[in-house]
Amino acid sequence: xxxxxxxxxxxxxxxxxxxxxxxxxxxxxxxxxxxxxxxxxxxxxxxxxxxxxxxxxxxxxxxxxxxxxxxxxxxxxxxxxxxxxxxxxxxxxxxxxxxxxxxxxxxxxxxxxxxxxxxxxxxxxxxxxxxxxxxxxxxxxxxxxxxxxxxxxxxxxxxxxxxxxxxxxxxxxxxxxxxxxxxxxxxxxxxxxxxxxxxxxxxxxxxxxxxxxxxxxxxxxxxxxxx
Amino acid sequence: xxxxxxxxxxxxxxxxxxxxxxxxxxxxxxxxxxxxxxxxxxxxxxxxxxxxxxxxxxxxxxxxxxxxxxxxxxxxxxxxxxxxxxxxxxxxxxxxxxxxxxxxxxxxxxxxxxxxxxxxxxxxxxxxxxxxxxxxxxxxxxxxxxxxxxxxxxxxxxxxxxxxxxxxxxxxxxxxxxxxxxxxxxxxxxxxxxxxxxxxxxxxxxxxxxxxxxxxxxxxxxxxxxxxxxxxxxxxxxxxxxxxxxxxxxxxxxxx
Numbered sequence: 441x442x443x444x445x446x447x448x449x450x451x452x453x454x455x456x457x458x459x460x461x462x463x464x465x466x467x468x469x470x471x472x473x474x475x476x477x478x479x480x481x482x483x484x485x486x487x488x489x490x491x492x493x494x495x496x497x498x499x500x501x502x503x504x505x506x507x508x509x510x511x512x513x514x515x516x517x518x519x520x521x522x523x524x525x526x527x528x529x530x531x532x533x534x535x536x537x538x539x540x541x542x543x544x545x546x547x548x549x550x551x552x553x554x555x556x557x558x559x560x561x562x563x564x565x566x567x568x569x570x571x572x573x574x575x576x577x578x579x580x581x582x583x584x585x586x587x588x589x590x591x592x593x594x595x596x597x598x599x600x601x602x603x604x605x606x607x608x609x610x611x612x613x614x615x616x617x618x619x620x621x622x623x624x625x626x627x628x629x630x631x632x633x634x635x636x637x638x639x640x641x642x643x644x645x646x647x648x649x650x651x652x653x654x655x656x657x658x659x660x661x662x663x664x665x666x667x
Numbered sequence: 668x669x670x671x672x673x674x675x676x677x678x679x680x681x682x683x684x685x686x687x688x689x690x691x692x693x694x695x696x697x698x699x700x701x702x703x704x705x706x707x708x709x710x711x712x713x714x715x716x717x718x719x720x721x722x723x724x725x726x727x728x729x730x731x732x733x734x735x736x737x738x739x740x741x742x743x744x745x746x747x748x749x750x751x752x753x754x755x756x757x758x759x760x761x762x763x764x765x766x767x768x769x770x771x772x773x774x775x776x777x778x779x780x781x782x783x784x785x786x787x788x789x790x791x792x793x794x795x796x797x798x799x800x801x802x803x804x805x806x807x808x809x810x811x812x813x814x815x816x817x818x819x820x821x822x823x824x825x826x827x828x829x830x831x832x833x834x835x836x837x838x839x840x841x842x843x844x845x846x847x848x849x850x851x852x853x854x855x856x857x858x859x860x861x862x863x864x865x866x867x868x869x870x871x872x873x874x875x876x877x878x879x880x881x882x883x884x885x886x887x888x889x890x891x892x893x894x895x896x897x898x899x900x901x902x903x904x905x906x907x908x909x910x911x912x913x914x915x916x917x918x919x920x921x922x923x
Binding site: 532 | 680684686836859884885886887890891894901902911912913915916917918919920
């Protein structure tokens with residue numbers, strides 16, 4: 441396996457509306473070695489047909505109750521690539537340099553993960569526009585303690601994942617839980633704004649209070665031993 | 668940055684920094700190249716010199732409109748040595764070769780380093796892609812530092828690959844340091860595809876609708892022009908706005 445090969449893991453459930461644009465952009469990356477793995481959670485809207493058109497490797501999530509961490513772990517386990525990009529099925533990489541711009545940060549041995557910018561589209565809701573614009577700025581950052589990390593547009597090292605897989609005991613925010621653990625080991629995470637994607641639905645799902653409460657509970661747990 | 672090799676082995680690409688390819692002088696000069704007389708008027712030019720991904724065209728050659736038309740039809744990168752040509756001839760060149768394929772080149776043959784830089788400087792200040800054709804290591808690094816998009820070299824032994832890689836990465840990253848929680852580097856501007864006229868959602872974009880301008884880091888590069896031509900727009904695009912993949916439905920969407 442090429443030491444810079446990338447496996448792109450996409451979690452999906454009924455993503456047919458955006459998945460084609462997403463895969464079109466991934467398939468046109470100027471990166472030399474890319475495998476796309478779609479982890480499908482029972483889609484019924486043609487998602488699997490779209491993925492098949494772009495030559496994706498389709499992996500079934502299975503019958504267990506859905507868990508974000510488990511879906512990513514299944515996807516990563518299905519590839520041998522040393523670099524793993526994790527992308528939402530309704531995110532569209534902005535241009536052909538997206539993967540290369542993520543990967544170049546991982547040449548630094550202490551950098552174990554990188555996440556990119558997410559931007560709204562013209563018809564994204566005002567809530568999504570506000571949240572994406574205020575969360576994802578234009579300056580690159582090297583994070584040593586800040587555990588913010590977002591798996592809608594990220595890349596991690598496979599060897600680090602093998603030591604620290606995503607936590608299947610939590611439901612959501614698996615990215616920040618994982619980031620906290622790998623930072624505590626002395627690693628760094630980079631925010632790379634040039635690796636940009638367009639995320640139509642945003643990151644906070646409008647005003648879903650139940651989801652917000654669940655996320656608050658998880659963040660409170662992650663913050664418990666923050667020094 | 669593209670590095671075009673005239674002969675010998677091609678080094679491995681460095682993703683996001685250096686891409687190596689083979690270039691073919693249009694009027695001969697390397698073992699596998701066809702001569703100018705074979706290019707003239709040929710309609711099956713794509714089948715000729717298939718090993719090369721780019722053409723190198725000396726100034727004396729590209730004044731021939733038949734050659735330019737044939738070159739444009741191949742869709743390959745055209746590195747055109749501009750020499751001391753006046754603006755009128757340059758306009759001819761620009762009108763015959765698609766913007767996305769055209770790279771204006773300085774041939775360093777016989778010039779000292781100062782003269783090379785003197786010729787590169789006005790290109791570095793412009794909005795078009797530019798290249799240096801040279802086998803001098805110092806001139807190659809100078810051109811890279813000045814922002815050349817392409818380099819034409821005799822073979823891979825004529826330059827310091829590691830030094831070139833450092834410059835390519837420095838250009839990609841912009842100003843940054845590795846210390847601190849934030850390094851303040853802002854994304855750079857780059858040459859991107861944009862549109863010549865306002866387009867609305869539902870329009871199918873053509874190659875003729877697109878042009879190249881220096882806009883923002885999110886835009887599609889000129890090499891994407893052929894890939895997005897024919898796609899249907901999800902959103903309207905204004906002239907000068909960088910095109911990105913989010914603007915388009917996917918190529919199979921018409922089937923749904």
